[in-house]
Amino acid sequence: MRLLLWFIAVSALVIAVWLLWGGHWEQHFTLTGAAEWMKQAGPWAWAAGMGLLAADLVLPIPGTVVMSALGLVYGALLGGFFAAAGSILAGLCGYGLGRLIGEKAARKLLGDRDFERGRLLFSRGGGWVVALSRAIPILPEALSCTAGLVRMPFHRFLAALACGSIPVGFLFAWIGAVGRDAPGWAIAFSIGVPALLWLGARRIKWD
Template structure:
């Protein structure tokens, strides 16, 4: 029960941030605004893009719009690589935040029973959750932090994070490079491909 409450609390914090400041940020980081912001960074636009995507852990940054802007600036391939790197960085930051809470403190926070249940859950099915969450709003931050909190094996977390981040990064970079708005099927695609990638990755890890 405490694990569920922890996850809900994290999601509520992220959602609250969006409700408070999301509107202003969305105006600043429309596709045109994001492109202009990246172009002002000059040769460091790639680093600025990664930084923005990593900041999504704390700030209401529209990640898919930033990924599309990276595609517009760098093209589908380089932009996709940078976008995926930003998503991976954001996931690692969330995992790190969870790990910063020591195991003793995590057990007190969740209770021994829920800590062990969460640890087992993320050791077995956490890969699916991490991979599929990268395409969704709000959920990725909560999933990454919880994975770190319950000590999901780092190698398993990293592989599943890559499986989720690569398709999302390349898809939205391609959309930006083509100068299009995200089509309705983009979300379905960015959920299906991570699932397909995680199947062989899971077998290799085993």
């Protein structure tokens, strides 16, 4: 029960940030607006884009728009690489934030019973939700923080994170590179391909 309350609280915090400042940020982070902002960093535009994706953990930044802007600036391949790397960086930041809460404090926060349930849940099935959530608003931030809090094995988390981030990053970079809005099948692709990748990755013997 406490684990569910933690997840709801983190999600509510993300939603609250969007409600307070989301409208302001969305005015500036159109595809062309984000691309122009990144270009101001000159040769470090890629780092600015990755920084924006990482900042999505605490700021209402539309990640898929930033990924598309990276594609507009660098093209589908290089932009896709930076977009995927930025998404992975964002996930690692969330995981690290959860791990900053020591295990003793995490057990006190969740209770021993919910902590063990959460660790078991994320150790067994957490890879699916991490991989499938990368293009969905709010969920990636909450899931990454929760995975870190309950000590999901880092190698499994990183593998699932990569399975979700790489296809999503390249997809939206391609969308930006060809200068079009996200087609209707983009969400299906963003869920289906990570699912297939994780289906293969989970067969690896991690331990």
